[in-house]
Amino acid sequence: MNKDQVKGTAEKIKGKINEAVGRATDNPQRELKGDVQQAAGEARKNYGDLKEAAKDMTKRRH
Structure with missing residues (x-):
């Protein structure tokens, strides 16, 4: 698990x-802020997932 996955999950929880x-x-403003935080957290977690998958792929090739 990398820092983007952790921070993304934390941001989703705050949202x-x-x-x-x-x-x-x-x-409604706070509710909307929560929705935005959740979306941003999901995006960061997905980015972290991609980085982790790429790292795993390079490990398998070597």
Whole structure:
């Protein structure tokens, strides 16, 4: 697991929390912030997954 995977997962969790708090407090801006954080976290995690897969592929070739 690399740092992009870890940070992406953490960002997704923060986003879920912000979304839930925004929904509970009827704060659409905070809810939207949570949605954006989740999307950014997912993108970073996917980037980390790709880096990890590329590293695994180069290990197999050697």
